[in-house]
Amino acid sequence: MRLVRLIANLGYGSRKDVTALFRQGRITDEAGEVLYADDKVEHAAIRIDGEPLDPPAGLTLMLHKPTGYTCSTKDRGQLIYELLPPRFRERSPLLSTVGRLDRDTSGLLLMTDDGALLHRIVSPKAGLHKIYEATLAQDLRGDEAVIFASGELMLESEQTPLAPAQMETLGPRHARLTLTEGRYHQVRRMFAAVGNHVNSLHRPSIGGLSLQDLPSGQWRQLGPEHLETLFGR
Known part of the structure; x- marks a missing residue:
């Protein structure tokens, strides 16, 4: 029943549902030969209704x-x-x-x-950089980059300061931030801490x-x- 368990774990249905697929002849190999539940075949060779099986665990x-x-x-x-x-x-x-x-x-x-x-x-420990681009409700004051990079900024209800973050000014109300941590609503709360509001936020990259x-x-x-x-x- 190895194939039944494999296919069920990929979301194609319960083991009962997958057993029914075998009985209906809908599970084949790449050459179109009908497979049975106790067959031994490589993942890449399995087809359901002629379509390749979804990626295996480790997706x-x-x-x-x-x-x-x-x-x-x-x-x-x-x-x-x-x-x-x-x-x-x-x-x-x-x-x-x-x-x-x-x-x-x-x-x-x-x-x-x-x-x-x-x-x-x-x-x-991974230290992966996460980049965010924020559009703001008000013009930047000019001191935000220094505050964010200080490593001393405390967010409301937090007990430890934020790790230093880099900020690049892209326009009067547009900024790019590079963070190495991911606290709850971090970017929005960082700008709230300096009296601003994030209207829109986009993350283009991680690491x-x-x-x-x-x-x-x-x-x-x-x-x-x-x-x-x-x-x-």
Whole structure:
């Protein structure tokens, strides 16, 4: 029953559902030969209704998250999983977001079902730079970059100061921030701490990965070479 468990864990249905697919002859190899539940065959050779099997466990992808979508499996409204193949939401282990972008923030979002990789990415030891571009409600005062880089800025309800962050002024109400940590609503709270408000927020890159030509709402599977890029190798 190895194939039944494999296919069920990829979100194609319960083991009962997958067993029915075998009985209906809908699971074949790449040559179109019908497979049986006890067959031994490589993942890449399996087809369901003629289509290749979804990627195996260890899937990591990047998503260009639009505004209006929530990083959750249960919240009301539009969920990021609606931008992915429906089966991805049912995979086991779960395909989880690596950190979050709030509903009103767009940009690069990483997702993986590899728990060890997830913890490696979010670990402070990784020191991955996360770049955000913010459009503000008011003109910049001129001292924000110094305050953010000081390593002394305390956010409301926090007990430890923020790590130093870099800020580049792109316009009177437009700034680019480079962070090495990811506290709750951090960029919005940083500007609130200096008397401003973020109207829009976008994250174009994490570590060595950037959205580049990936359109809004689209996703791309990442391979080992992309992870090397992410960690700057």
